[in-house]
Amino acid sequence: MSDLKQRNIIVTGASGGIGRASVVAFAHAGARVIMLDRDIAGLNDVVEQVSASGGAIHAIPCDVTDEAAVAAAVDEITGRFGVLHGAFNNAGIEQSHLPLHEISADAWERIIKVDLTGVFFCMKHQIRAMLASGGGSIVNTASALGAVAIAAASDYIAAKHGVLGLTKAAAVDYGPNNIRVNAILPGIIETPMILRLSQEANFANQFQALRERHPIGRFGKPEEVAAAAQWLLSDAASFITGTSMSVDGGYLAI
Numbered sequence: 001m002s003d004l005k006q007r008n009i010i011v012t013g014a015s016g017g018i019g020r021a022s023v024v025a026f027a028h029a030g031a032r033v034i035m036l037d038r039d040i041a042g043l044n045d046v047v048e049q050v051s052a053s054g055g056a057i058h059a060i061p062c063d064v065t066d067e068a069a070v071a072a073a074v075d076e077i078t079g080r081f082g083v084l085h086g087a088f089n090n091a092g093i094e095q096s097h098l099p100l101h102e103i104s105a106d107a108w109e110r111i112i113k114v115d116l117t118g119v120f121f122c123m124k125h126q127i128r129a130m131l132a133s134g135g136g137s138i139v140n141t142a143s144a145l146g147a148v149a150i151a152a153a154s155d156y157i158a159a160k161h162g163v164l165g166l167t168k169a170a171a172v173d174y175g176p177n178n179i180r181v182n183a184i185l186p187g188i189i190e191t192p193m194i195l196r197l198s199q200e201a202n203f204a205n206q207f208q209a210l211r212e213r214h215p216i217g218r219f220g221k222p223e224e225v226a227a228a229a230q231w232l233l234s235d236a237a238s239f240i241t242g243t244s245m246s247v248d249g250g251y252l253a254i
């Protein structure tokens with residue numbers, strides 16, 4: 001059902017937890033996966049991991065906040081492989097963990113730049129390529145915090161709500177061009193990002209309560225998010241656009 005054979009698909013944030021699991025899943029489903037990340041050592045590590053199992057993957061070091069680099073990456077992909085069929089815009093960074101009135105302009109801009117503007121740059125150039133080839137499917141990683149709030153995360157929450165807005169707006173703009181755009185709202189997923197957060201004084205003490213806040217009684221695994229992204233990217237989701245899928249163990253159901 002979630003077949004991705006013959007598809008050229010970008011994954012951003014490919015060196016991290018959700019990105020890496022998605023590269024593995026998409027390659028296993030038959031896609032040629034083009035991995036974008038600013039973490040070059042991490043990219044090399046994934047290339048080694050996936051190539052060993054025979055997956056078709058390519059790494060392009062790229063910072064998603066650099067529009068020229070994003071445009072060049074998309075051009076390199078269409079130049080080498082002809083068509084861009086899909087993209088999973090997943091690169092992101094965590095919140096600064098301060099109440100709103102203590103967030104500096106620099107911290108605000110850094111988070112908005114990666115978590116919102118980076119998605120905008122990626123979509124802008126991916127859509128340019130998809131318009132030229134007759135369509136495609138884009139999935140953006142927002143967060144459960146794209147729909148609700150928690151304390152001391154207003155920078156991240158604003159960015160992720162913005163990703164949902166961008167997703168809906170692009171679905172409306174490009175539905176007539178056969179380009180579908182959807183978002184995923186993960187709950188807490190066990191990745192390097194969450195490992196970093198678990199070591200933050202302000203956050204570590206909330207961990208048990210957060211686990212209990214997920215009705216399913218545990219945090220998610222990166223592979224569980226990858227499976228949802230894979231399905232949305234595939235033709236199995238051919239009538240789905242402008243929506244968001246919670247992958248959150250019921251977090252948003254409470």
Ligand SMILES: NC(=O)c1ccc[n+]([C@@H]2O[C@H](COP(=O)([O-])OP(=O)(O)OC[C@H]3O[C@@H](n4cnc5c(N)ncnc54)[C@H](O)[C@@H]3O)[C@@H](O)[C@H]2O)c1
Pocket residue numbers: 012013014015016017018019036037038039042062063064065090091092093094114118141142143144185186187188189190191192193194
């Ligand atoms: N882990 C969670 O609980 C959780 C929950 C909800 C949403 N998310 C979102 O899922 C996405 C992936 O998160 P993760 O948990 O796998 O985090 P992670 O830290 O494991 O991976 C993030 C990846 O993004 C890359 N990245 C960061 N900034 C970049 C930039 N400017 N350009 C290119 N690459 C960049 C990092 O190098 C890293 O490889 C993020 O958008 C995050 O906000 C995560």
